Amino acid sequence: MNEAVSSLSVEQAYELSDSDIADLCDAAESAILDGGGFGWLKPPPRDLLERYWRGVLLVPERELFVARYEGHAVGSAQLVRPPRNNEAQNSIATITTNFVAPWARGHGLARDLTVACEKSARQHGVRFINLDVRETQDAAIQLYESLGYERWGSNPNYAVVNGKTIVGHYYTKALKNGSGKKGHPK
Numbered sequence: 001m002n003e004a005v006s007s008l009s010v011e012q013a014y015e016l017s018d019s020d021i022a023d024l025c026d027a028a029e030s031a032i033l034d035g036g037g038f039g040w041l042k043p044p045p046r047d048l049l050e051r052y053w054r055g056v057l058l059v060p061e062r063e064l065f066v067a068r069y070e071g072h073a074v075g076s077a078q079l080v081r082p083p084r085n086n087e088a089q090n091s092i093a094t095i096t097t098n099f100v101a102p103w104a105r106g107h108g109l110a111r112d113l114t115v116a117c118e119k120s121a122r123q124h125g126v127r128f129i130n131l132d133v134r135e136t137q138d139a140a141i142q143l144y145e146s147l148g149y150e151r152w153g154s155n156p157n158y159a160v161v162n163g164k165t166i167v168g169h170y171y172t173k174a175l176k177n178g179s180g181k182k183g184h185p186k
Contacts, residue, residue, distance in 0.1 A: 010112040013064045023073035027101035038097045067109040075100030077113035091127040135167040149173045
């Protein structure tokens with residue numbers, strides 16, 4: 001196997017080591033400074049970022065997928081399903097926090113993270129995935145559109161970055177579901 005290929009992976013995280021937390025904090029800080037920080041405009045204090053990553057795994061409706069490059073966690077994506085009591089939306093999920101650190105881009109990890117979310121969504125009987133992205137995130141827009149996500153709307157007042165109002169785009173994708181499972185697992 002090609003060593004460059006073997007050093008890349010995406011996996012669902014059920015727990016995070018201290019090293020994983022440190023790596024994800026480093027990756028998130030770099031992504032934030034590069035303009036793609038899932039809502040943050042500047043890196044928050046490190047202890048807040050550490051608590052954020054630890055907290056993700058505590059939410060039953062969230063699944064965390066971690067991208068690894070040469071053994072280090074360099075990015076993530078989260079698949080968010082509605083709570084069990086929301087029957088009207090139990091076949092709809094959202095992808096959020098999909099990012100890869102700038103130094104680990106160009107290897108297909110963002111695509112792999114998105115595909116991993118889609119695969120898990122299918123296993124849960126999800127029929128539709130939604131997501132949103134800033135208009136300034138050209139690579140993310142190109143990725144989602146190449147994977148069949150359809151832009152259904154835009155919000156002219158989506159975010160304010162450095163005093164400038166940024167448009168946000170909303171996407172959806174219908175999944176072909178062959179798993180036969182419905183809703184949340186028991």
